[in-house]
Amino acid sequence: MAEAGSSVVVRYFAAASEAAGLEEERIEGTATVGELRAVLVERYGEAMARVLASGSFLVDGVVSRDDSRALGARVDVLPPFAGG
Amino acid sequence: MSFRGHTSVASRSYRAFEATAPVDRASAARPTSASGCDNRDMPDSARFARQIVLPGFGDAAQDRLTASRVLVVGAGGLGSTVIPTIAGAGVGTIGIVDDDVVETSNLHRQLVHGTDDVGRRKVDSAADRVRELAPDATVVRHPERLTAANIEEILSGYDLVVDGSDNFPTRYLVNDATTLADLPSVWGAVSQYGGQVGVSWASRGPQYRDLFPTPPPPGSVLSCAVGGVLPTTVGVIGSLMATEVIKIITGVGDPLVGRVTVFDGLSGGFRELAYGADPDARPVTELIDYDAFCGIAPADAATTISAEDLASRLDDVTLVDVREPWEAAIASLPGAVLLPLGELPSRLDEIDTSRPAVVYCHRGIRSASAREHLEENGIDAVHLDGGIDAWSRLVDPSIVRY
Numbered sequence: 001m002a003e004a005g006s007s008v009v010v011r012y013f014a015a016a017s018e019a020a021g022l023e024e025e026r027i028e029g030t031a032t033v034g035e036l037r038a039v040l041v042e043r044y045g046e047a048m049a050r051v052l053a054s055g056s057f058l059v060d061g062v063v064s065r066d067d068s069r070a071l072g073a074r075v076d077v078l079p080p081f082a083g084g
Numbered sequence: 085m086s087f088r089g090h091t092s093v094a095s096r097s098y099r100a101f102e103a104t105a106p107v108d109r110a111s112a113a114r115p116t117s118a119s120g121c122d123n124r125d126m127p128d129s130a131r132f133a134r135q136i137v138l139p140g141f142g143d144a145a146q147d148r149l150t151a152s153r154v155l156v157v158g159a160g161g162l163g164s165t166v167i168p169t170i171a172g173a174g175v176g177t178i179g180i181v182d183d184d185v186v187e188t189s190n191l192h193r194q195l196v197h198g199t200d201d202v203g204r205r206k207v208d209s210a211a212d213r214v215r216e217l218a219p220d221a222t223v224v225r226h227p228e229r230l231t232a233a234n235i236e237e238i239l240s241g242y243d244l245v246v247d248g249s250d251n252f253p254t255r256y257l258v259n260d261a262t263t264l265a266d267l268p269s270v271w272g273a274v275s276q277y278g279g280q281v282g283v284s285w286a287s288r289g290p291q292y293r294d295l296f297p298t299p300p301p302p303g304s305v306l307s308c309a310v311g312g313v314l315p316t317t318v319g320v321i322g323s324l325m326a327t328e329v330i331k332i333i334t335g336v337g338d339p340l341v342g343r344v345t346v347f348d349g350l351s352g353g354f355r356e357l358a359y360g361a362d363p364d365a366r367p368v369t370e371l372i373d374y375d376a377f378c379g380i381a382p383a384d385a386a387t388t389i390s391a392e393d394l395a396s397r398l399d400d401v402t403l404v405d406v407r408e409p410w411e412a413a414i415a416s417l418p419g420a421v422l423l424p425l426g427e428l429p430s431r432l433d434e435i436d437t438s439r440p441a442v443v444y445c446h447r448g449i450r451s452a453s454a455r456e457h458l459e460e461n462g463i464d465a466v467h468l469d470g471g472i473d474a475w476s477r478l479v480d481p482s483i484v485r486y
Contacts, residue, residue, distance in 0.1 A: 061358050
């Protein structure tokens with residue numbers, strides 16, 4: 001769906017938002033889930049790496065566990081909560 | 085999906101719940117009121133007047149609430165909000181599952197329990213509150229932990245499940261069991277200053293596993309006990325959960341199927357995330373071992389010591405507390421040296437290695453990491469299974485739980 005090098009809107013929730021210091025941004029030049037993960041870890045460091053290790057990565061609303069998957073228009077980064 | 089995209093309240097009533105909430109079965113089990121007058125099919129019109137008058141609600145919606153049977157998993161923070169709210173709204177039968185007792189550290193947010201309830205079973209305390217609010221409601225107490233062995237029998241008595249549990253194995257268990265039974269499950273969760281809420285309902289849309297297909301590694305997600313929780317988050321998320329319960333039962337509105345509402349108390353804002361089915365998911369066909377699925381291994385005798393065993397040899401070991409100073413100030417084991425996990429690598433020389441070392445923390449997560457670190461540095465050690473919390477439960481109740 002997305003061509004290599006196109007841009008994607010990334011929305012950060014909860015701890016992902018704390019790690020990034022913002023709720024949403026547009027990231028250019030990444031074509032796959034794996035490339036975007038690498039950019040996020042490079043940009044936001046250990047805190048983001050921890051979120052990505054346990055949180056969900058949803059590409060246009062569909063959860064993705066496959067780093068080779070092509071990105072779409074939007075990615076949501078959502079950590080799970082356990083507390084009740 | 086048929087219940088999405090409508091605009092008027094009336095047209096948004098998708099009436100789906102009628103199929104799963106047989107009025108006769110539920111009302112037949114309802115008791116008569118204290119006056120001896122059998123009012124099981126007549127909700128108290130004055131009590132519920134302010135909601136019956138709502139557009140799209142009416143007597144029909146109230147009758148559905150009266151006939152409904154809701155199981156609330158967890159009488160903690162979220163349960164504390166959901167249980168009195170759905171009791172007040174007129175849900176006819178409320179089941180409460182919890183195997184825990186009320187702790188002092190619960191009281192700031194678990195408002196269904198009072199100071200005098202400390203030490204009582206949570207199901208008893210919560211059931212008392214329901215009786216005060218809704219004397220005609222039927223309350224069923226389940227003072228046990230939900231397991232793959234008992235959940236199907238328990239669920240057979242209910243039309244809808246509310247998951248306000250505090251751990252991932254229970255969340256996946258509830259999701260899978262409600263998926264197999266095609267019961268709607270309203271789930272919510274909190275952490276620190278925020279929370280999430282959604283609805284899983286197999287025949288209507290995606291489920292919890294479509295959002296979180298893989299459980300996080302043990303210890304990677306903060307519990308309320310470790311990370312803290314602002315008391316208002318359970319009020320906000322619990323109220324949203326109760327709203328979904330009422331909507332699903334009455335058929336009013338659009339349930340949060342395929343959407344998650346995320347609350348951030350620090351910004352004061354809500355955001356919504358839409359999601360669909362995970363194309364790589366394996367269908368849920370049976371219940372599994374959820375502790376194993378979530379990476380929680382049974383205690384390993386080579387690396388752990390039980391609270392009971394430690395109690396019998398407390399004088400023969402070097403006790404290392406890897407918690408933070410504020411935790412040690414609340415509760416500590418006698419004779420322990422305090423070496424917070426972050427400082428451990430630079431303070432290994434403070435450990436007396438003339439006796440076997442036993443490492444402990446709050447619940448046995450940090451101490452497992454600490455034990456590995458000691459082993460890598462040539463110090464033989466075991467860690468206390470379940471931490472000081474298990475010590476308080478199993479050996480010395482005078483040690484404060486937090």
